[in-house]
Amino acid sequence: MSKYWSDIVGELQPYKPGEQATSDGVIKLNTNENAYPPSPTVEEAIKFFSSGSLRLYPDPMSLRLRTAIADLENLGIDNVFVGNGSDEVLAHTFRAFFKNDVPVVFPDVTYSFYPTYCKLFNLSYGEIPLDDDFQFRPELIPARNGGIIFPNPNAPTGIYLDYSEVELIASKHADSVVVIDEAYGEFGTRSSADLVKKYPNVVVTRSFSKSYSLAGARLGYALANKDLIEGLYRIKDSFNSYPVDRLAEVCALAALRDRTYLNSVIKKIKESRETLTNGLRNLGFRVLNSEANFVFVSHEKIMAESLSVALRERDILVRYFSKPTRIGNFLRITVGTEQQVQKLLASMTEILR
Numbered sequence: 001m002s003k004y005w006s007d008i009v010g011e012l013q014p015y016k017p018g019e020q021a022t023s024d025g026v027i028k029l030n031t032n033e034n035a036y037p038p039s040p041t042v043e044e045a046i047k048f049f050s051s052g053s054l055r056l057y058p059d060p061m062s063l064r065l066r067t068a069i070a071d072l073e074n075l076g077i078d079n080v081f082v083g084n085g086s087d088e089v090l091a092h093t094f095r096a097f098f099k100n101d102v103p104v105v106f107p108d109v110t111y112s113f114y115p116t117y118c119k120l121f122n123l124s125y126g127e128i129p130l131d132d133d134f135q136f137r138p139e140l141i142p143a144r145n146g147g148i149i150f151p152n153p154n155a156p157t158g159i160y161l162d163y164s165e166v167e168l169i170a171s172k173h174a175d176s177v178v179v180i181d182e183a184y185g186e187f188g189t190r191s192s193a194d195l196v197k198k199y200p201n202v203v204v205t206r207s208f209s210k211s212y213s214l215a216g217a218r219l220g221y222a223l224a225n226k227d228l229i230e231g232l233y234r235i236k237d238s239f240n241s242y243p244v245d246r247l248a249e250v251c252a253l254a255a256l257r258d259r260t261y262l263n264s265v266i267k268k269i270k271e272s273r274e275t276l277t278n279g280l281r282n283l284g285f286r287v288l289n290s291e292a293n294f295v296f297v298s299h300e301k302i303m304a305e306s307l308s309v310a311l312r313e314r315d316i317l318v319r320y321f322s323k324p325t326r327i328g329n330f331l332r333i334t335v336g337t338e339q340q341v342q343k344l345l346a347s348m349t350e351i352l353r
């Protein structure tokens, strides 16, 4: 606490990112990064990147990247906003569309950045309780709300909400902005992206960090009706004109082009997710059905915290949320390569013995 802080600083509850490994040889399954490198087209693009161009600011409107995303999503460029990671895109979304006078709503078990943004932007919020199987119950969303947000698939549970249910939320709450955070969308059954054509209140956010293996480049985007996108640009231009740097844009354009590589990585991760899920279930774990690149698990006989410590001693990092809530005994484990999954299963077997 410093006497120089503004009133709000002391009140904030900053998000705590998962730790980054400091030594080689650590198997990092704690922050849902992709286990595989980005497409070779990205390496190629970096090789041909002219460092001299860094003298100049990047395009503040990221027109090339927005055009490529619009083509991919079958939308217009006016329907696309890009930012510095989907976290930044989400922050602008909270600022641009959520109301102060009634609570913003999201599931009680969800991405912990949402309450952090509410604090930052002085928004009140209400949590919609997931049921005992961690399913989202859209019928519990109050008619009066300051905005609705949920990840699909949800994080940290990995559970996917059916497209038809997402559509129902959008149509039923036509006076609220409904934000569908698809950071893990490429690993799920179906994206809700095309709902933005039909519903003027829908925003879908997506990330280059997970499926495209570009977490280090910090890129994310939002899809929505053109008035909402204009709202996001009004916020962006009141905050930082140049959130997407030149090198990041080149990497994203290259990654977007290589659909074959993207699909092969997604396929491998889905296969390893199945191996991991079955392997852990055979060891007595409760493993929620995940449609993301991670699984959410607990074991009756051994506390999640002890497990995370024992795994760390074996150079494997997983995410443990030290919260005295019903997820207090769960671990979130990123799906690694097949080899990493085997190493994790062998370590779990040893620990449980």
Ligand SMILES: Cc1ncc(COP(=O)(O)O)c(C=O)c1O
Residues within 6 Å of the ligand: 031, 032, 084, 085, 086, 087, 088, 111, 151, 155, 181, 183, 206, 207, 208, 209, 215, 219, 220
């Ligand atoms: C649900 C969810 N949304 C958004 C993000 C942010 O992703 P990024 O800022 O890397 O695009 C994450 C990151 O882990 C996430 O889990």
